[in-house]
Amino acid sequence: MARSSEVCRSNCPINFVLETFGDKWTLLIVRDLMFKGKRTYGEFLESDERISTNILADRLKRLEEHEIVEKTVAPDNRSKLIYSLTPKGKDLLPVMLEITAWSAKHDATTNTPNSFLDMFAAAKDKMMSAILSELE
Amino acid sequence: MARSSEVCRSNCPINFVLETFGDKWTLLIVRDLMFKGKRTYGEFLESDERISTNILADRLKRLEEHEIVEKTVAPDNRSKLIYSLTPKGKDLLPVMLEITAWSAKHDATTNTPNSFLDMFAAAKDKMMSAILSELE
Numbered sequence: 001m002a003r004s005s006e007v008c009r010s011n012c013p014i015n016f017v018l019e020t021f022g023d024k025w026t027l028l029i030v031r032d033l034m035f036k037g038k039r040t041y042g043e044f045l046e047s048d049e050r051i052s053t054n055i056l057a058d059r060l061k062r063l064e065e066h067e068i069v070e071k072t073v074a075p076d077n078r079s080k081l082i083y084s085l086t087p088k089g090k091d092l093l094p095v096m097l098e099i100t101a102w103s104a105k106h107d108a109t110t111n112t113p114n115s116f117l118d119m120f121a122a123a124k125d126k127m128m129s130a131i132l133s134e135l136e
Numbered sequence: 137m138a139r140s141s142e143v144c145r146s147n148c149p150i151n152f153v154l155e156t157f158g159d160k161w162t163l164l165i166v167r168d169l170m171f172k173g174k175r176t177y178g179e180f181l182e183s184d185e186r187i188s189t190n191i192l193a194d195r196l197k198r199l200e201e202h203e204i205v206e207k208t209v210a211p212d213n214r215s216k217l218i219y220s221l222t223p224k225g226k227d228l229l230p231v232m233l234e235i236t237a238w239s240a241k242h243d244a245t246t247n248t249p250n251s252f253l254d255m256f257a258a259a260k261d262k263m264m265s266a267i268l269s270e271l272e
Binding site: 012015016017023024028031048049088091092094095097098099101102103105106107 | 151185239
Protein backbone atom coordinates (compact mmCIF):
# COMPACT_ATOMS: atom_id res chain seq x y z
CA MET A 1 0.00 0.00 0.00
CA ALA A 2 1.49 3.33 -1.05
CA ARG A 3 -0.46 5.45 1.38
CA SER A 4 2.40 7.15 3.18
CA SER A 5 2.70 10.07 0.76
CA GLU A 6 -0.97 10.95 0.93
CA VAL A 7 -3.08 12.83 3.39
CA CYS A 8 -5.97 10.56 4.22
CA ARG A 9 -8.48 12.89 5.77
CA SER A 10 -10.63 10.46 7.70
CA ASN A 11 -10.95 6.77 8.47
CA CYS A 12 -14.37 6.53 6.87
CA PRO A 13 -14.57 3.52 4.52
CA ILE A 14 -16.38 5.47 1.83
CA ASN A 15 -13.81 8.23 1.97
CA PHE A 16 -11.08 5.61 1.61
CA VAL A 17 -12.51 4.47 -1.71
CA LEU A 18 -12.94 8.02 -2.91
CA GLU A 19 -9.39 8.96 -1.90
CA THR A 20 -8.22 5.90 -3.82
CA PHE A 21 -10.12 6.68 -7.00
CA GLY A 22 -10.00 10.44 -6.84
CA ASP A 23 -12.05 11.02 -9.95
CA LYS A 24 -14.15 9.33 -12.56
CA TRP A 25 -11.31 8.46 -14.93
CA THR A 26 -9.80 6.02 -12.46
CA LEU A 27 -13.00 4.02 -12.19
CA LEU A 28 -13.47 4.05 -15.96
CA ILE A 29 -10.08 2.35 -16.32
CA VAL A 30 -11.24 -0.32 -13.85
CA ARG A 31 -14.40 -0.71 -15.94
CA ASP A 32 -12.38 -1.15 -19.14
CA LEU A 33 -10.24 -3.85 -17.51
CA MET A 34 -13.17 -5.63 -15.85
CA PHE A 35 -15.87 -5.60 -18.51
CA LYS A 36 -14.36 -4.52 -21.82
CA GLY A 37 -11.32 -6.75 -22.03
CA LYS A 38 -8.94 -3.83 -22.52
CA ARG A 39 -5.36 -4.43 -21.51
CA THR A 40 -3.08 -1.87 -23.17
CA TYR A 41 -2.51 1.86 -22.99
CA GLY A 42 -3.71 2.25 -26.58
CA GLU A 43 -6.94 0.36 -25.87
CA PHE A 44 -7.77 2.58 -22.88
CA LEU A 45 -7.26 5.65 -25.06
CA GLU A 46 -9.91 4.39 -27.50
CA SER A 47 -12.76 4.47 -24.97
CA ASP A 48 -15.84 6.52 -25.85
CA GLU A 49 -15.20 8.90 -22.96
CA ARG A 50 -11.94 10.08 -24.61
CA ILE A 51 -9.48 10.07 -21.74
CA SER A 52 -6.40 12.23 -22.43
CA THR A 53 -2.93 10.70 -22.49
CA ASN A 54 -1.63 12.59 -19.45
CA ILE A 55 -4.68 11.73 -17.33
CA LEU A 56 -4.50 8.09 -18.40
CA ALA A 57 -0.80 7.84 -17.46
CA ASP A 58 -1.42 9.50 -14.10
CA ARG A 59 -4.40 7.32 -13.21
CA LEU A 60 -2.70 4.07 -14.23
CA LYS A 61 0.23 5.03 -12.00
CA ARG A 62 -2.13 5.75 -9.11
CA LEU A 63 -3.95 2.44 -9.59
CA GLU A 64 -0.61 0.61 -9.54
CA GLU A 65 0.43 2.42 -6.36
CA HIS A 66 -2.79 1.28 -4.73
CA GLU A 67 -2.23 -2.30 -5.96
CA ILE A 68 -5.50 -2.34 -7.85
CA VAL A 69 -3.81 -2.69 -11.24
CA GLU A 70 -0.54 -4.38 -12.17
CA LYS A 71 1.46 -4.24 -15.37
CA THR A 72 3.57 -6.89 -17.07
CA VAL A 73 5.59 -7.03 -20.25
CA ALA A 74 3.77 -8.74 -23.15
CA PRO A 75 5.30 -12.18 -23.79
CA ASP A 76 5.31 -11.64 -27.56
CA ASN A 77 6.55 -8.02 -27.56
CA ARG A 78 8.94 -6.77 -24.90
CA SER A 79 8.16 -3.13 -25.65
CA LYS A 80 4.43 -3.64 -24.98
CA LEU A 81 2.91 -3.35 -21.49
CA ILE A 82 -0.13 -5.36 -20.45
CA TYR A 83 -2.32 -4.06 -17.61
CA SER A 84 -4.54 -6.29 -15.48
CA LEU A 85 -6.55 -6.17 -12.25
CA THR A 86 -5.00 -7.54 -9.08
CA PRO A 87 -7.17 -9.60 -6.69
CA LYS A 88 -7.87 -6.34 -4.82
CA GLY A 89 -9.01 -4.80 -8.11
CA LYS A 90 -11.20 -7.78 -8.95
CA ASP A 91 -12.86 -7.41 -5.55
CA LEU A 92 -14.42 -4.21 -6.91
CA LEU A 93 -16.82 -6.33 -9.01
CA PRO A 94 -19.78 -6.03 -6.56
CA VAL A 95 -19.36 -2.23 -6.48
CA MET A 96 -19.35 -2.10 -10.27
CA LEU A 97 -22.42 -4.37 -10.49
CA GLU A 98 -24.41 -2.19 -8.08
CA ILE A 99 -23.41 0.93 -10.01
CA THR A 100 -24.64 -0.74 -13.20
CA ALA A 101 -27.95 -1.76 -11.62
CA TRP A 102 -28.56 1.75 -10.25
CA SER A 103 -27.89 3.36 -13.62
CA ALA A 104 -30.10 0.91 -15.45
CA LYS A 105 -32.95 1.77 -13.08
CA HIS A 106 -32.52 5.54 -13.09
CA ASP A 107 -31.12 6.52 -16.47
CA ALA A 108 -33.23 5.79 -19.55
CA THR A 109 -30.26 6.36 -21.85
CA THR A 110 -28.00 3.83 -20.14
CA ASN A 111 -27.10 0.99 -22.41
CA THR A 112 -27.10 -2.15 -20.27
CA PRO A 113 -27.79 -5.58 -21.80
CA ASN A 114 -31.09 -7.01 -20.55
CA SER A 115 -29.51 -10.43 -20.15
CA PHE A 116 -27.07 -8.98 -17.63
CA LEU A 117 -29.77 -7.14 -15.71
CA ASP A 118 -32.00 -10.22 -15.59
CA MET A 119 -29.16 -12.31 -14.20
CA PHE A 120 -28.31 -9.69 -11.60
CA ALA A 121 -31.95 -9.15 -10.59
CA ALA A 122 -32.48 -12.91 -10.17
CA ALA A 123 -29.47 -13.17 -7.88
CA LYS A 124 -30.70 -10.26 -5.76
CA ASP A 125 -34.21 -11.72 -5.57
CA LYS A 126 -32.75 -14.94 -4.21
CA MET A 127 -30.86 -13.03 -1.56
CA MET A 128 -33.96 -11.11 -0.48
CA SER A 129 -36.06 -14.28 -0.35
CA ALA A 130 -33.44 -16.08 1.72
CA ILE A 131 -33.24 -13.24 4.22
CA LEU A 132 -37.02 -12.87 4.47
CA SER A 133 -37.53 -16.62 4.97
CA GLU A 134 -35.14 -16.49 7.93
CA LEU A 135 -37.25 -13.76 9.50
CA GLU A 136 -40.57 -15.61 9.20
CA MET B 137 -33.63 15.00 -14.96
CA ALA B 138 -31.44 18.02 -15.71
CA ARG B 139 -29.24 16.38 -18.30
CA SER B 140 -29.76 18.74 -21.19
CA SER B 141 -26.94 21.09 -20.27
CA GLU B 142 -24.36 18.34 -20.00
CA VAL B 143 -22.33 16.44 -22.49
CA CYS B 144 -22.83 12.79 -21.65
CA ARG B 145 -19.94 11.12 -23.39
CA SER B 146 -21.21 7.56 -23.59
CA ASN B 147 -24.20 5.42 -22.70
CA CYS B 148 -22.18 3.20 -20.42
CA PRO B 149 -23.97 2.69 -17.06
CA ILE B 150 -20.79 3.15 -15.05
CA ASN B 151 -19.97 6.35 -16.88
CA PHE B 152 -23.50 7.59 -16.11
CA VAL B 153 -22.87 7.28 -12.40
CA LEU B 154 -19.50 8.96 -12.67
CA GLU B 155 -20.90 11.81 -14.77
CA THR B 156 -23.57 12.22 -12.10
CA PHE B 157 -21.17 12.31 -9.19
CA GLY B 158 -18.23 13.92 -10.88
CA ASP B 159 -15.96 13.82 -7.88
CA LYS B 160 -15.55 12.46 -4.41
CA TRP B 161 -17.27 15.33 -2.60
CA THR B 162 -20.61 14.51 -4.13
CA LEU B 163 -20.56 10.95 -2.85
CA LEU B 164 -19.41 12.11 0.59
CA ILE B 165 -22.56 14.26 0.83
CA VAL B 166 -24.65 11.18 -0.02
CA ARG B 167 -22.77 9.31 2.71
CA ASP B 168 -23.49 12.04 5.26
CA LEU B 169 -27.21 11.96 4.42
CA MET B 170 -27.42 8.16 4.33
CA PHE B 171 -25.33 7.06 7.30
CA LYS B 172 -24.52 10.07 9.45
CA GLY B 173 -27.95 11.67 9.85
CA LYS B 174 -26.74 15.03 8.57
CA ARG B 175 -29.42 17.26 7.10
CA THR B 176 -28.21 20.86 7.02
CA TYR B 177 -25.54 22.86 5.22
CA GLY B 178 -23.77 23.50 8.51
CA GLU B 179 -23.70 19.80 9.39
CA PHE B 180 -22.12 18.88 6.04
CA LEU B 181 -19.41 21.48 6.62
CA GLU B 182 -18.45 19.79 9.88
CA SER B 183 -17.41 16.50 8.26
CA ASP B 184 -13.88 15.25 8.90
CA GLU B 185 -12.97 15.63 5.23
CA ARG B 186 -13.40 19.43 5.48
CA ILE B 187 -15.40 20.27 2.39
CA SER B 188 -15.18 23.95 1.43
CA THR B 189 -18.31 26.12 1.29
CA ASN B 190 -18.16 26.76 -2.45
CA ILE B 191 -17.68 23.08 -3.30
CA LEU B 192 -20.48 22.09 -0.91
CA ALA B 193 -22.90 24.58 -2.48
CA ASP B 194 -21.99 23.44 -5.99
CA ARG B 195 -22.34 19.74 -5.23
CA LEU B 196 -25.66 20.13 -3.39
CA LYS B 197 -26.98 22.00 -6.42
CA ARG B 198 -25.77 19.25 -8.73
CA LEU B 199 -27.35 16.55 -6.55
CA GLU B 200 -30.65 18.43 -6.62
CA GLU B 201 -30.49 18.76 -10.41
CA HIS B 202 -30.03 15.01 -10.66
CA GLU B 203 -32.94 14.44 -8.27
CA ILE B 204 -30.77 12.53 -5.81
CA VAL B 205 -31.18 15.12 -3.05
CA GLU B 206 -34.12 17.41 -2.29
CA LYS B 207 -34.35 20.38 0.04
CA THR B 208 -37.26 21.63 2.14
CA VAL B 209 -37.76 24.49 4.57
CA ALA B 210 -37.47 23.45 8.23
CA PRO B 211 -40.94 23.46 9.85
CA ASP B 212 -39.64 25.22 12.97
CA ASN B 213 -37.42 27.78 11.22
CA ARG B 214 -38.32 29.16 7.81
CA SER B 215 -34.78 30.41 7.18
CA LYS B 216 -33.31 26.91 7.64
CA LEU B 217 -33.04 24.39 4.79
CA ILE B 218 -33.24 20.66 5.34
CA TYR B 219 -31.66 18.30 2.81
CA SER B 220 -32.74 14.70 2.32
CA LEU B 221 -32.28 11.82 -0.14
CA THR B 222 -34.96 11.21 -2.75
CA PRO B 223 -36.00 7.60 -3.55
CA LYS B 224 -33.42 7.68 -6.36
CA GLY B 225 -30.80 8.76 -3.81
CA LYS B 226 -31.83 6.05 -1.35
CA ASP B 227 -31.40 3.49 -4.13
CA LEU B 228 -27.66 4.14 -3.86
CA LEU B 229 -27.58 2.15 -0.61
CA PRO B 230 -26.30 -1.10 -2.23
CA VAL B 231 -23.49 0.82 -3.93
CA MET B 232 -22.51 2.43 -0.63
CA LEU B 233 -22.62 -0.93 1.18
CA GLU B 234 -20.35 -2.58 -1.38
CA ILE B 235 -17.92 0.34 -1.16
CA THR B 236 -17.86 -0.06 2.61
CA ALA B 237 -17.27 -3.81 2.40
CA TRP B 238 -14.42 -3.37 -0.08
CA SER B 239 -12.70 -0.78 2.09
CA ALA B 240 -13.08 -2.87 5.20
CA LYS B 241 -11.37 -5.77 3.43
CA HIS B 242 -8.54 -3.82 1.81
CA ASP B 243 -7.75 -0.90 4.11
CA ALA B 244 -6.52 -1.66 7.60
CA THR B 245 -7.14 1.92 8.74
CA THR B 246 -10.79 1.99 7.71
CA ASN B 247 -13.06 2.44 10.65
CA THR B 248 -16.10 0.26 10.02
CA PRO B 249 -18.15 -1.10 12.94
CA ASN B 250 -17.81 -4.88 13.19
CA SER B 251 -21.54 -5.19 13.82
CA PHE B 252 -22.25 -3.64 10.45
CA LEU B 253 -19.75 -5.86 8.64
CA ASP B 254 -21.11 -8.98 10.33
CA MET B 255 -24.65 -8.10 9.27
CA PHE B 256 -23.56 -7.41 5.72
CA ALA B 257 -21.44 -10.57 5.47
CA ALA B 258 -24.32 -12.70 6.75
CA ALA B 259 -26.67 -11.29 4.12
CA LYS B 260 -24.16 -11.96 1.36
CA ASP B 261 -23.55 -15.51 2.61
CA LYS B 262 -27.27 -16.18 2.41
CA MET B 263 -27.35 -14.93 -1.16
CA MET B 264 -24.43 -17.13 -2.16
CA SER B 265 -25.95 -20.19 -0.48
CA ALA B 266 -29.29 -19.63 -2.20
CA ILE B 267 -27.65 -19.33 -5.60
CA LEU B 268 -25.42 -22.36 -5.06
CA SER B 269 -28.32 -24.52 -3.87
CA GLU B 270 -30.17 -23.74 -7.10
CA LEU B 271 -27.20 -25.00 -9.08
CA GLU B 272 -26.89 -28.33 -7.25
